Amino acid sequence: MAEIKEISPEEVEKIKNENNVVLVDVREDDEVAQGIIENAKxxxxxxxxQEYGNLSKDKEYIMICRSGRRSYNASEFLQEQGFNVKNMSGGMLEWKGETISK
Incomplete structure (x- = not known):
């Protein structure tokens, strides 16, 4: 099994608006209601x-959850399906940037 690449919240802050980067938040609805990174899916x-079929393999995906564990699992799954994926280390607990209400 290939190792999952990690990316720090600070690095995510720098690249989150690039065209080929898609942030994917895998938390539950009640967690996301407390704030999500703008433009994150x-x-x-x-x-x-069920949903990964709607994602494009031409993009780079950054997976996000509360602490980094669930997003790591999601990263593993997507990587096995052939996606270019990174896990945001520390999750939203480490995120210092802006969030919006969903």
């Missing part, structure tokens, strides 16, 4: 196996 971890 919300796909709950439990839905990722």
């Amino acid at each position: 919300h796909i709950k971890l439990g839905d990722i196996t």
Whole structure:
């Protein structure tokens, strides 16, 4: 099994608006209601196996959750499907940037 690349929240802050980068928040609805990174896609971890077909393999995906564990699992799954994916280390607990209400 290939290792999952990690990216720090600070690095995510710098690249989050690039055209080929898609942030995917895999937290539950009630967690996302407390704030989500602007323009992040919300796909709950439990839905990722159904939803990944809607994602483009031409993009780079950065997976996000509360602490980094669930997003790591989502990253593993997507990487196995052939996606270019990174896990945001520390999750939203480490995120210092802006969030919006969903």
